[in-house]
Amino acid sequence: VQLVESGGGLVQPGESLRLSCAASGFTFSRYAMSWYRQAPGKERELVAHITSAGSNTNYASSVKGRITISRDNSKNTVYLQMNSLKPEDTAVYYCYARNIGYDYWGQGTEVTVSS
Numbered sequence: 001v002q003l004v005e006s007g008g009g010l011v012q013p014g015e016s017l018r019l020s021c022a023a024s025g026f027t028f029s030r031y032a033m034s035w036y037r038q039a040p041g042k043e044r045e046l047v048a049h050i051t052s053a054g055s056n057t058n059y060a061s062s063v064k065g066r067i068t069i070s071r072d073n074s075k076n077t078v079y080l081q082m083n084s085l086k087p088e089d090t091a092v093y094y095c096y097a098r099n100i101g102y103d104y105w106g107q108g109t110e111v112t113v114s115s
Contacts, residue, residue, distance in 0.1 A: 003107075
């Protein structure tokens with residue numbers, strides 16, 4: 001099982017980034033997917049969640065309206081489109097897959113928002 005995040009980097013406030021998480025080793029379409037983040041010195045927090053078929057999404061209040069989660073089950077990939085980035089969005093972003101009795105984490109991709 002692998003979850004491989006990509007797309008992180010250093011951006012200026014107001015800019016955008018698109019994170020990707022490529023999954024392998026399990027039946028991706030049966031798993032709900034989430035993005036979490038962990039800022040330095042803080043606990044890991046849920047950013048966004050999408051159901052297995054992509055029909056429902058949920059967002060943390062701090063990112064609602066700026067960040068969109070989506071998935072392509074034909075490519076075994078989940079995305080996080082982040083717009084209007086703020087310095088407080090700086091964190092390591094993790095991909096998370098969950099089904100009944102099973103869950104997997106990616107290794108994370110770092111996002112830094114700074115001028």
